[in-house]
Amino acid sequence: MSDSLQILAADGTLVGERPALDDSALHDLFEHMLRVRCLDERMLKLQRAGRVGFVGTVLGSEAAAIGSASALAREDWLWSGLREGGAAVMRGLPLSEYVAQMYCNANDTAKGRQMCNHFQHKGSHYPSWSSVIGTQMPHAVGAAFASQSRGEKAVHAVYFGDGATSSNGFHSGMNFAGTWKLPVVFVCVDNGWAISVPSGNQTEGEYEDKGIAYGIPAMKIDGNDVLACRQAMADATERARAGEGPSLLVLKTYRMLGHSSSDDPTKYRSEEEVQSWREKDPIDRFEIWLTQEGVLSEGERKTMEVELTEEIDNAIHEQESAPPMALKTLVEDVYEDVPTHLKRQYNAFASVAERYGSATVGDGAFPL
Ligand SMILES: Cc1ncc(C[n+]2csc(CCOP(=O)(O)OP(=O)(O)O)c2C)c(N)n1
Ligand SMILES: [Mg+2]
Secondary structure (H helix, E strand, O other), rough: OOEOOOOOOOOOOOOOOOOOOOOHHHHHHHHHHHHHHHHHHHHHHHHHHOOOOOOOOOOOOOHHHHHOOOOOOOEEEEOOOOOOHHHHHOOOOOHHHHHHHHEOEEEEEEOOOOOOOOOOOOOHOOOOOOOOOHHHHHHHHHHHHHHHHHOOOOOOEEHHHHHHHOOOOHHHHHHHOOOOOOOOOEEEOOOOEEEEEEEHHHHHOHHHHHHHHHHOOOOEEEEEHHHHHHHHHHHHHHHHHHOOOEEEEEEOOOOOOOOOOOOHHHHHOOOHHHHHHHHHOOHHHHHHHHHHHHOOOOOOOHHHHHHHHHHHHHHHHHHHHHOOOOOOEEEOOEEEEEEHHHHHHHHHHHHHHHHOOOOOOOOOOOOO
């Protein structure tokens, strides 16, 4: 297929069209990317300290998540994979709620029914994610069908990884969306790896060519170029809103850390490969250009990092002192009257909790 879309080269040179964003919007975009990096770094430290169970980072792919999602309208929906929580924060998920979800404490809006790092936020149209790879695609397509049927203008952007293109969800989602010309943007974040499977071994074809089979226009984008990711999403949402149907965006980027906090990537990939991507860092390149443009001042990034980390730490302190989820939430929200068999199970569980005390924070880390 064609070359990938690039606006900002790896050395920070503008090689495409300057975006129609004023200085303050460009500064905000940079801040959103930096906040996600600070969040990842902080959450990993919490996991290593045994405070939270599981972290899936977006570190190195901030341009893909933030750049593309920044082009969505308020009314649009973001159906996520593991790594788009920072985009929800940009779209309105309060940091304290983000942290509460990581702790699965009493303030967790999922009531501890999700693994940590599986966010949801009603206010920004960010539905909860199932860990089962690819399932978010039929969900997004079904919701887009509902939007279309109601005559709404909302676009549904659905994010997934290179590995997820091998799932049933990908193929059935693409087929229905193409056939019904639904307002969906499929965003394949090709971050080089699906746990230990390199993206070059996931498929014999090119990811962007997979659109052809479903009559869906597709485009490859430099996923470490925040301006290109934003532009591609802006074009795809415009198309969808005009009733022209779905698009497939393939954002080529790299997962700089392990698949999750439970993974050791040094077991299956070389330091040279990681280093080659470090040189294409999405935040560094944006910083270089913004500094040349006078949007950022020399050394401003450091100051921003300190402030953002403080903001995150405040949310952590707040949530560390929150109580754990109440046991009774185990049987809430499904039945108006809790059935006898669930009451029996709940009482048995409550008596175990009484005899042995509560689990401590960090117990029960998920293995993958
Ligand atoms: C149906 C299913 N099979 C296997 C897994 C185990 N698993 C979790 S993440 C993952 C790889 C996902 O890779 P990719 O889609 O590239 O997303 P990334 O983690 O790189 O963002 C696998 C195989 C799963 N969660 N669901
Ligand atoms: Mg991947």
